[in-house]
Amino acid sequence: MTDKKKVVLSLVQPSGELTIANYLGAIKNFIKLQDEYDCYIGVADLHSITVPQVPADLRRRSREVVAIYMALGLDPEKVNLFIQSHNTDHLKLYWVLNSISYMGQLSRMTQFKDKIARGEDNNNAALFTYPVLMAADILAYNADFVPVGIDQKQHMELARDLAIRFNSKYSDTFTVPDAIINQSTMKIMSLRNPEKKMSKSDEDKNASIFLFDDANAIRKKVMSAVTDSLNNFDYNDEQKGLKNLIDLYSAFSDLSAQEIIEKYKGQGYGTFKADLAELIIADLSKFQEKYNELIKDKDKIDEILLKGAENSRRKTSRMLDKVYRKVGFLQIK
Ligand code: AMP
Ligand code: TRP
Secondary structure, three states: OHHHOOEEEEEEOOOOOOEHHHHHHHHHHHHHHOOOOEEEEEEOHHHHOOOOOOHHHHHHHHHHHHHHHHHHOOOOOOEEEEEHHHOOHHHHHHHHHHOOOOHHHHHOOHHHHHHHHOOOOOOOHHHHHHHHHHHHHHHOOOOOEEEOOHHHHHHHHHHHHHHHHHHHHOOOOOOOOEEEOOHHHOOOEOOOOOOOEOOOOOOOHHHOOEOOOOHHHHHHHHHOOOOOOOOOOOOOOOOHHHHHHHHHHHHHHOOOHHHHHHHHOOOOHHHHHHHHHHHHHHHHHHHHHHHHHHOOOHHHHHHHHHHHHHHHHHHHHHHHHHHHHHHOOOOOO
């Protein structure tokens, strides 16, 4: 029966410290899907070297992301947890997909343009073809669904385009994947500037709540989050800062925006913010406790990763054989 289950795949890069935006925008959705689907959830170490990394830190953080996944609620008995570089099929497919990717389309990718615009003297070729590797991650598994935040939408379009292009050039091979994007948490905004997304690479550490922030830091960041001076407790696009905080409240409490408005209508923002901070603290402190337990047992994590790598290779190897045959690479029995 397991073969019949639809496939869900997503990866998160082990660069920088994860924020509640990564949790709400992506990881929380993986958790919701784990009972129903055949899930492959990875650590995108190959993607992370498109920006400079300290090798020892990258190695450590790759294991940490796995412990984070588990502490947030991914069950390694249900989900295949793996490290991207442990399955070279991703790279084999990447090369083939490069051969049907157009320079023009890649140069229009906003994430690439943003990174180049920052002018950090790091315009390497991998940064340019990064979305092709992401497409390979997805197509190698014939993934049906890919849970991500809205910032990955353009990359998802490319993955779909490449699947369709390959299928029509050679013959039906790949499933055309759909992004799963949660409307209210698809773009969590910076606490300092509600026009900008919350990002783990933001230089202003007060703009983001990190999964390992302590209670005081969380209180301070939420209380000083930028809102407005309208003093009107409402959920709309004119009050972006408040809207973002209501989205956060909703995600951490499971109340709808409407219910939250009814609860705080007519009050200043202060009580609401203080309650929001406590909700986040309660959730994250439980997470941190679990994480601290899990990270102690590195052997257990490695065991999970070994199994994850085997399952991941088992899933992709037939696909890669098929692709290599279709493009005309000689295969000798
Ligand atoms: P990254 O931080 O780029 O490795 O992203 C890991 C996952 O978190 C991806 O699925 C992103 O789409 C998602 N994500 C990153 N930032 C945000 C954000 N501000 N709001 C919602 N989702 C996000
Ligand atoms: N590019 C994604 C990000 O920065 C990470 C990623 C790599 C990914 N490969 C993927 C996400 C495959 C979904 C599916 O967030």
